[in-house]
């Protein structure tokens with residue numbers, strides 16, 4: 001873990017170096033991801049079976065797809081408590097995303113031209129649900145519900161089966177959210193299969209969802225051939241905390257994201273030395289007992305940081321440079337600080353809103369931009385699953401008014417058929 005102070009010399013350069021984390025990691029894996037994608041394009045199902053045997057120790061020679069019977073058996077194996085929790089989360093996520101449906105617009109301008117736009121859903125989307133070191137039923141809901149609300153008809157999940165097993169609640173969540181196909185594949189090979197198709201898996205139009213560095217890099221590489229959402233890679237959290245907040249709570253919040261991945265990043269911004277030291281100690285105490293210690297400790301030691309700031313406004317300034325996936329405002333008056341925050345995937349207000357609420361049950365999707373992508377992109381939403389088509393309609397009178405403008409500009413651009421398509425009609 002690094003200790004920094006915003007008043008020290010060269011602070012911004014040191015901060016930017018700290019944030020450079022997965023560029024370095026990606027540099028090491030981008031060639032192997034490229035090879036995996038090429039292999040799957042050339043080798044189809046057989047290559048998927050071979051790579052899954054090697055990387056996930058799972059034999060898929062009997063089939064890649066999860067059957068309806070497997071889904072029903074999985075649901076029967078889930079406890080009532082788990083299914084009830086899933087249902088409450090699903091309803092809250094649906095209610096939030098229902099409000100995100102964009103509206104069509106139509107109007108007639110001064111010249112009588114009909115103008116507007118229509119939103120239409122994508123035909124087929126692929127949702128990546130991580131499954132390497134943990135199972136993520138919550139990510140099924142957070143990916144699939146926005147797609148369903150948008151009206152996507154074909155919703156395909158890929159998720160790795162660790163040693164042949166899928167978490168039953170992952171399948172229950174897929175059924176609850178209206179997923180149409182599920183394949184037991186993960187990593188870059190799953191992204192390649194969704195993008196280019198295989199004998200069994202028809203290609204999709206867009207691939208969304210979080211995953212580790214292999215998944216994030218594969219999405220980057222297939223972008224253009226298919227659409228993608230943001231790059232939602234190894235999880236991150238920044239906490240702005242004020243003195244007086246319980247240190248063990250903040251420590252748990254920081255570890256809640258380092259426990260995802262060795263490449264995860266947790267950063268505390270605070271103005272109190274007493275709090276900074278108490279949180280550092282509480283993190284060590286919690287790590288000592290941590291069931292995922294190797295992952296959480298590596299991420300905290302390699303990428304974690306405590307940054308001393310002059311005041312809350314200074315902390316907000318630093319947070320905007322970090323542009324974290326998740327930002328907790330653990331302060332007495334979070335609403336007063338919120339207007340100073342410009343870049344974060346999701347913001348959590350006040351000490352009773354730990355980030356884990358957002359991971360499971362708050363309502364917004366937890367699929368969020370990482371690695372500073374919150375500077376230019378947003379978390380997954382209904383808008384990721386729809387497109388906007390513009391609409392223009394000229395009655396003859398309006399055509400005769402604006403047609404000559406089009407013809408003039410077409411002539412200037414040296415495009416005679418463009419001009420003719422207008423002038424022929426004007427001469428009618």
Ligand SMILES: NC(=O)c1ccc[n+]([C@@H]2O[C@H](COP(=O)([O-])OP(=O)(O)OC[C@H]3O[C@@H](n4cnc5c(N)ncnc54)[C@H](O)[C@@H]3O)[C@@H](O)[C@H]2O)c1
Pocket residue numbers: 032055056129130131132133134136139160185186187188189210211212213214215232233234235260261264325366367368369370
């Ligand atoms: N940003 C978000 O919205 C968000 C949400 C949930 C989870 N996450 C992140 O998702 C990630 C989940 O990671 P995970 O590893 O548990 O699951 P994962 O499903 O993302 O990755 C597992 C796959 O990685 C591939 N892989 C692993 N090692 C490989 C190697 N050496 N060569 C080639 N391929 C390899 C394998 O194919 C395996 O199936 C974490 O980084 C977590 O922080 C992010």
Ligand SMILES: N[C@H](CO)Cc1c[nH]c[nH+]1
Pocket residue numbers: 136138139210234235236257325359366367368
């Ligand atoms: N924090 C993750 C997004 O970075 C989402 C998640 C799912 N389960 C637990 N956490």
Ligand SMILES: [Zn+2]
Pocket residue numbers: 235256257260359
């Ligand atoms: Zn999480």
